[in-house]
Amino acid sequence: MVFLAVRRARGTAAGMMAVRRGGRQRAARALAGLSVACLLGGCAPQQPxxxxxxxxxxxxxxxxDPRQAADAASARLGRLLYSRLVELDADYRPRPAAADWQQLDPLRWRFTLRTPRPRFGDGTPLSAADVVATYRAVLGEDGTLSPLRAELGALRTVRAVNDGHIDFILDRPDALFPARLTLGIVRARCAGPPVAGERPCHYDGSxxxxxxxxxxxxxxxxxxxxxxxxxxxxxxxxxxxxxxxxxxxxxxxxxxxxxxxxxxxxxxxxxxxLRGPGNSYHYLGFNLSDPLAGDLRLRRAVAHGIDRAALIRHLLGGAARPAGSVLPPGHYAAAALPAHRHDPALARRLLAEAGLDRPRLTYKTSTDPVRVRIATAIQGQLAQVGIRLRVQSQEWGSFFGDVRAGEFQLYSLAWVGVTQPDVLRHLFHSASLPPAGANRGRFVSRRVDALLDAAAAAGPARQVALYRQVQRRVHARLPYVPLWYEDNVAVVRAGVRGxxxxxxxxxxxxxxxxxxxxxxxx
Missing domain, CATH: 3.40.190.10 (Periplasmic binding protein-like II)
Structure with a gap:
């Protein structure tokens, strides 16, 4: 573990401006060094x-492996390597990719592989056996524990009817089921243990x-x-x-x-x-099994002690929008939830009511400099209301491993690629505690569980109302403090096309x- 020594910011705006000025100065020094190197002939592009x-x-x-990819980079790479049965349109509705579908009865959906079929590296076409093996692995039927199991909702098992048709059997009705089948398909032989002498399965996608x-x-x-x-x-x-x-x-x-x-x-x-609006949801997560972080009054104090507008303005250059819910802006099931207002006086009062005198929390983040600077600015803001943060930055693998294992009090991360409202079950149902899901903060609410269970069995219109109730209750209980949706920005060399x-x-x-x-x- 790597501990980052940081200087506490003196005053919210002044602290963030100091952090930002320091970043500009470091960038300027590095880029000035580059200019000197260029004058000496050291900047000629290396031609491959x-x-x-x-x-x-x-x-x-x-x-x-798309059955195990739980971080953003892995999920994005998997989309390039593996074909999927279903894609999602811009409005998050399902459309056919490698397969069409029909609902045979309330608990059975039949998917038909389209032609021409995607082909693996050796020319073999994708088959029903590959689909069955992939989804059975995520279901755990082969003994594998996949972090994506909860995303499949009510799916009980998968059966091949013949080489081109697959039946998905549910244990309860799910009107949104096709939208869940966006998982990359691996070869059937990859469902078992590796075979000595064979090329690793992840080198053979379609x-x-x-x-x-x-x-x-x-x-x-x-x-x-x-x-x-x-x-x-x-x-x-x-x-x-x-x-x-x-x-x-x-x-x-x-x-x-x-x-x-x-x-x-x-x-x-x-x-x-290139700039465009993003739906990556950035948040602070709490471990509710921790004596301090499990106190709702402390979580509310944190939420009201953070000045999101100042963070977005000074550290993100205005390239973000305050968030209220994990569902992205414009999503058909998103509830209209405002960000918790910046209210230092209320934050101090909540701490006093809880009998907490300058409580101390450890805030885990990655070593990415942007995330460290955000953590440092939040540290300075919360110091103004009497909450002491120790910022602990870790190499990405160690940091994400700690988060998945529940070894944290407070951490910051982002959810990317959120598409279906059932993600709320994956994040907040008590049955989704790791490794069965991504309820990493150990949030447990019987009322939220009941609402999520009811939504899973409801028709589309009723589902929307239930999911909005879930979002409002989660917003009030604060297992997450919503921060913002960051815009997407790409920088490409001149001449890059497409x-x-x-x-x-x-x-x-x-x-x-x-x-x-x-x-x-x-």
Whole structure:
């Protein structure tokens, strides 16, 4: 574990401005050093052999198996490697991808594989056996514990009718069931233990890309339709990522860049910025089994002690919108929930009522500099109401492992790619405690459980009303403090063609993106 020593900000606005000025100064020094190096001839782009599209990442890909991918980078990469039965439109409604469907009775849905079928790396077409093996693995029928089990809702089992038809059997009606089947499909042989001498299963998907190399800091893909190499390189420090982009060592960056670097990049003719609204939900999570964090009065004090507007303005350059619920803006089931207002006096009163005199909490975050700066600013804001935070930053794998294991009092993370309202069950039902789901804060409410159970069996109109009730109750009980939805920002080298942003931050557009030195056309 790595502990970050930080200087406590003196005053909310002044503290954040000091943090921001320090970031600008560090970025300016680093970029000035780059300019000197360029004058000495050290900035000539390194030319690879053959066209390569190079993408810089802030965090590593932890697991390319779509049945186990629980972090954003892994889920986004999986979309490039594996085909899916169902896709979602911009309004979060399901549409056919690799399969069509029909409901045979309240508890049985039949999916029919479309033609032509996606093909795996050896040319074998995707089959019903592959679909069955993939979903049975997530259900745990092969002994696997998947963190995605709760996302399948009422699914009880999966059966192959023949090579092209699959029946999904539920244990209760679920009107939204097709929208849950967006999981990448792996080969049937991958459901069992690895076979000695065989190529690892994650090198054999049926998506638009094939995996060529996977290491701790580098992932190399080959685009199937033209052979273009796409390389993802993990570069945790945002200034170093920008330097690599300007040197020509990277072609594309997306998100995880501080405002001062974006301001600098906007003035550079060698790159261009793409901006768009995002649905990544950023929040603070509490461990409700902890004696301090489990006290609702303390959680309310934290919520009212944070000035979201100031954080968005000073640390995010205004590129975010205050959040009230995990469901993204414009979602058909989202409740209209305002962000908890900044009220330092109320925060102090809540602490006094709880008999808490300058309580101390440990706040865990990753080593990403943007997240550390946000944590430092929140530390300064909460110090003004009498809450002492110790900021503990950890390498991503250790940090995320602690969160999944419940080894925290307070942490910050984001949910990306949220599409269906049943995510509320995955996050807040008592049956979704890890490893069965993502109720990492150990939130337990009989009333919320009952509402979620009722929603699972209700028709679409009734479901919306029930899910909105769940959001209001969760908002009041505060297992999460909602922060904001961050906008998406991509920076690409001049000459990069075809890349487009998605609200969920997915990298799907890489299927049609070319680097400046590519010779192929579409």
């Amino acid at each position: 052999s053959g066209p390569v599209l190079r993408v810089g990442l802030a965090q590593p890909v932890l697991d390319v 998506g638009p890309f094939a995996l060529q190399r996977l290491s701790g800091s580098t992932v190399r893909l080959r685009r199937r339709h033209d052979g273009l190499a796409v390389v993802f390189e993990v570069v945790p420090d945002p200034t170093v990522r920008v330097l690599k982009l300007l040197r020509g060592e990277l072609d594309l960056l997306q998100n995880d860049l501080p405002p001062e670097l974006l301001t600098y990049l906007e003035r550079q003719s060698a790159v261009r910025l 890349y487009a942003l998605r609200p969920d931050g997915a990298w799907d557009a890489l299927e049609f993106t070319d680097p400046p030195d590519a010779t192929n056309t579409h």
